[in-house]
Amino acid sequence: xxxxxxxxxxxxxxxxxxxxxxxxxxxxxxxxxxxxxxxxxxxxxxxxxxxxxxxxxxxxxxxxxxxxxxxxxxxxxxxxxxxxxxxxxxxxxxxxxxxxxxxxxxxxxxxxxxxxxxxxxxxxxxxxxxxxxxxxxxxxxxxxxxxxxxxxxxxxxxxxxxxxxxxxxxxxxxxxxxxxxxxxxxxxxxxxxxxxxxxxxxxxxxxxxxxxxxxxxxxxxxxxxxxxxxxxxxxxxxxxxxxxxxxxxxxxxxxxxxxxxxxxxxxxxxxxxxxxxxxxxxxxxxxxxx
Numbered sequence: 001x002x003x004x005x006x007x008x009x010x011x012x013x014x015x016x017x018x019x020x021x022x023x024x025x026x027x028x029x030x031x032x033x034x035x036x037x038x039x040x041x042x043x044x045x046x047x048x049x050x051x052x053x054x055x056x057x058x059x060x061x062x063x064x065x066x067x068x069x070x071x072x073x074x075x076x077x078x079x080x081x082x083x084x085x086x087x088x089x090x091x092x093x094x095x096x097x098x099x100x101x102x103x104x105x106x107x108x109x110x111x112x113x114x115x116x117x118x119x120x121x122x123x124x125x126x127x128x129x130x131x132x133x134x135x136x137x138x139x140x141x142x143x144x145x146x147x148x149x150x151x152x153x154x155x156x157x158x159x160x161x162x163x164x165x166x167x168x169x170x171x172x173x174x175x176x177x178x179x180x181x182x183x184x185x186x187x188x189x190x191x192x193x194x195x196x197x198x199x200x201x202x203x204x205x206x207x208x209x210x211x212x213x214x215x216x217x218x219x220x221x222x223x224x225x226x227x228x229x230x231x232x233x234x235x236x237x238x239x240x241x242x243x244x245x246x247x248x249x250x251x252x253x254x255x256x257x258x259x260x261x262x263x264x265x266x267x268x269x270x271x272x273x274x275x276x277x278x279x280x281x282x283x284x285x286x287x288x289x290x
Contacts, residue, residue: 034092034265040256043088044080044285045104045248046071047269051113052149058274065117070278072125075103078286082128084169085223088257088265089245095259105129106248106269108173108225110138112152115162122167131168132225132248133159135175135209156216163217171223172244175209177202178227186230195234202238210242222246224264240264254288 049061051068058064075082081099088104090096107114110133122129133154141147142155154162162168177187184190187205189198206224214220222245226235229250239247244264251268270285 034257034261036256037258040258041091041098041102042288043083043098043102043104043255043257043267045106045255045267045269046285047248047250047271048105048107049109049271050111051107051117053113053117054150057150060273060275061271063272063274065113065121067272067274067278068118069121071272071282072105072121072127074278074282076125078282080286084128085130085171085246086169088267089222089263092257092259092261092263092265093245104267106171106225107131109134109178110154110159110173112141112147112154112158113149114168115154115158116149119162119165119167123165127167129168130171130223131159131162132171132173132223133209133213134173134178134227135212136178156212159213160217163219169223170213170217170219170221171225171248172206172209172213172221173225174227175205175212177205180228186227187232187235188230189232189234198232198234199238202235203242206239206242206244224248226250236264252284 048063048068050063051065052062053065055064058067080101080103082105083098083102085104087096087098088102091098105128107118107129110131114131118129121127137153138156138159141153142157145152145155159170163170174187177184180186187202210220220243222243224239224244224246225248231249236247240263246265246267249266249268250271252270253268255267257265270281272281
């Protein structure tokens with residue numbers, strides 16, 4: 001048991017390594033984006049990771065619950081309304097109106113702190129958020145974990161509880177491609193890999209998590225977040241064919257969404273570091289033309 005806990009902690013630390021999560025521009029292919037028009041809606045997207053109730057642990061990818069609550073209060077005071085990914089998809093597909101000043105709150109990986117710290121804040125303030133699940137982490141936590149707030153991940157049952165709360169929409173972050181070991185980086189196509197081999201590897205992995213989440217939560221995700229921000233143009237047709245209509249990168253850029261935009265939508269996200277004030281961070285996120 002102790003050995004498994006050490007392995008789980010090591011995986012957690014790898015998941016939040018600042019040197020590899022936000023990639024330099026040359027590491028990510030240029031992907032087609034939905035063009036900005038006069039009728040486009042500005043949709044800022046914030047990317048959170050681990051939430052730990054310990055100020056001594058804050059870092060580039062770890063925040064405290066108080067910092068998150070400060071962020072949510074700032075957004076509310078400035079007229080922003082949290083939305084689900086499905087609402088953005090519905091706007092692009094059918095023109096179903098979004099609320100004024102929509103903002104998308106996302107969490108990657110599925111850390112236990114979402115259930116312990118974040119869900120109560122969302123419920124108290126009637127907010128919405130998205131969590132993108134990494135299947136292998138969840139599987140390990142489900143098999144054996146003591147739910148230590150410092151490093152644990154959610155179980156399948158806890159993901160179902162988040163979904164049933166009405167405060168979270170569940171997304172796909174791959175089953176086992178959240179890794180930088182070996183040749184493949186995240187779910188990127190390997191140099192020299194045939195297109196057919198890549199498409200099968202990606203479809204098998206993402207499809208495995210789609211099936212598990214459908215069985216445990218009753219929902220087939222329509223949202224996908226690229227592990228470590230490694231994007232391959234070749235991934236887009238595969239993900240589209242699996243019903244994934246909103247894809248998330250790690251580029252820190254503004255988003256504009258219009259009715260009848262090509263699907264899947266490509267949305268960029270601003271990583272939320274724990275050592276930055278809410279005011280300074282939001283000044284970056286809410287700037288429309290940076």
